[in-house]
Amino acid sequence: MTPADTTKRVLMLHAGVIAALFLAQFVLPEYHHGVLARVMVLAAYATGYTLLFGYTGLLSLGHAMFFAAGLYGAGLTVYHLGWSPPAGFGAGIAAGLVLSVMVGFVALRTTGVAFMIVTMMLAQAVYLASLYFGEWTRGDEGIVLTQAMRTFEIAGATIDLSLPDERFNAALILYACSLLICLAVVRAPLGRVMVAIRENEDRTRMLGYDTFQAKLMALALSGTLSAAAGASYALLFGYAGSTFASIHYSIYPLLWVLLGGAATTLGPLIGTLAITYMIDVTSGFTSAYLLLVGVMLVLLVLWSPNGLLGALRDRKLAWLP
């Protein structure tokens, strides 16, 4: 297969996935319609995560801080300052970008286990800050964005993000943008350098690359995409609480990406969708559903350490990005 053929296939696959998600809103029952909107927002978060973990090989245990930066960046400005949802979304993205660059300058001075611990500790600091400043954030209770706060006008049209259709399509736009950004990055020179760093940082440096700068760019991109997902979550679901800054929300994207396939562009969506429905289905049978989900995850990772799409790429579709 020539490189041009590969590019064509890759673009068609990604366009097909986006089209399928768009069409799903017309056939899904109301409940699954809502679930899929949430999955797409969380998949956008996981897509940001995989840029750092899957492609660059940096295992962060503190990504919830970037999600929370976006969540609070949007939530607090809309709630307290009366900003419009688009302005709040911009504030969320800006908060994520600034935080990820700051975290990068500190955390990227470490590697391996130390990097995991530093990111986890910094995320804990953000989580505790969200509780400490409870006067504005309302801590665990969180702030609720009313329907009026989530409504805005654009080109004469009124958009109400609390309505299921608007919410679904906004989530789809967010996910599609995240996916296409991820695809563009991994196929660009930066993406190749990120993968080279994951394979061996010393060798990459030996070939003339400033690996610190490349890792910082990967972290900033990853953090900003995660923040965009967080900001969207606040605006689409009308809630911003400190739960989203907790360690659980740093572990979830790792699980989604591991299951779907680290270093695959579509793996985060598959993983997020699969785990969301695993939890949904098993919680109907038993209160120990997390135990069941955990066992299933362990078995899946044992059977397929590269995740579902990673296994497919290894065995059948080597062209999958």
Add this chain to the structure above:
Amino acid sequence: MLSVHDIDCFYDDVQVLRGFALELREGEVLCLLGRNGAGKTTALKAIMGLVRVKAGKILLGDTELSALPPHEVPKRGIAYVPQGRRLFAELSVADNLEIGLMTRGKGRPVRDTVLELFPVLHARLNQRAGTLSGGEQQMLAMARALCLEPDVLLLDEPTEGLMPSMIARVRETIAELRRRGVSTILVEQRVDAVLPVADRVAFIENGRNRETVPVEALRTDLDLLHRYVGVGV
């Protein structure tokens, strides 16, 4: 063109290079010989900035390489093929070459020129580098380095673990690069494999360059190799 001026290098408290000096002339193949642990690989790493130089300096023309961060050295036109190939095993042959090309912003024409030297890689562009044979991996490591279009090439034991036909192929490649004007420093244990392509030989002992002689001198002074490397011609 490349000159090393009395450098000292350490691994923690252990001094490996002691006032090591060397001069590489334009378009020549300089073979660096010495016993195990003499400091040959460290000398190459010091040139690449991978080992810190505590005293002395390394110049490429007027540029002081030893003052640059490691990632800046290849951009100045120095490529390094380390011992053991050190490829990106999980990446394809094409991606390994691409990473070499991107360092100095080279494009497809450079890759095509490089692949003319290594036709075996042409058919394997989509294959994972880790699945190549030892000889093919060595070809790829050299090809990746040449994708930088270097003026200076540093080769660390390129014939290690290769069968005779591959050793001959490596030797031919070095000779071809010399014809193209690439200056090369070659570190080798297999003296017989490389002397036919070398212009000069530098002997390193206990971290010092003891002697640098034209390769012809080895034929008149039969004791040289035995003295510094422990083998005869």
